[in-house]
Amino acid sequence: MKVMVGGTFDPLHDGHKRLLSRSFEIAGPAGSVAIGLTTDEFAGRKSHPVRSYEDRRRDLENFIRSSGFPAEWSIEPLSDRYGSALDADFDALVVSEDTFPVAAEINRKREERGRRKVDVYRIACVLAEDGRWISSTRIYRGEIDPHGRLIR
Numbered sequence: 001m002k003v004m005v006g007g008t009f010d011p012l013h014d015g016h017k018r019l020l021s022r023s024f025e026i027a028g029p030a031g032s033v034a035i036g037l038t039t040d041e042f043a044g045r046k047s048h049p050v051r052s053y054e055d056r057r058r059d060l061e062n063f064i065r066s067s068g069f070p071a072e073w074s075i076e077p078l079s080d081r082y083g084s085a086l087d088a089d090f091d092a093l094v095v096s097e098d099t100f101p102v103a104a105e106i107n108r109k110r111e112e113r114g115r116r117k118v119d120v121y122r123i124a125c126v127l128a129e130d131g132r133w134i135s136s137t138r139i140y141r142g143e144i145d146p147h148g149r150l151i152r
Helices: 014-027 053-067 097-112 135-139
Strands: 002-007 032-038 073-079 093-095 119-123
Touching: 014 032, 014 093, 014 097, 014 119, 053 073, 073 093, 093 097, 097 119, 097 135
Parallel strands: 002 032, 002 093, 032 073, 093 119
Antiparallel strands: none
16 A cells, blocks of 8 residues: 655654654555655744754654665655655555644545545544643653643
8 A cells, every 4th residue: 555644754763753653554564655855945844843844854763764664665855745655646645633634635636636535534643641742843842741640
């Protein structure tokens, strides 16, 4: 199965790792995963600092290689909310709870363009020790670490 997933992935935290792991699981050993990684310009709109595209790409590559996922994979620049998902030939989109609305937009726009809809897999966000979502914003604020442990 051909799967797409996207994000800023900075810092790469346990929620991101769940999203990526599930993407590879859905793709299966003979499948492929295309990972859209936000460009520096697009990521610059975040409310917190974001490391460079190359640094984030390196962290993604290291995580994927160390995980030993059997599916093929690629990382492509993501310069807007949709990337190549509007026109690419793929089967499934994997999103988190908070980005699920973007998946619905992608399918609507695909349909408008005469493309078939893709399956959408919504992955539950990983909770921190305090029961709230792990997020890059919370990590940058110094509330939690990348594993969701409270910083005291």
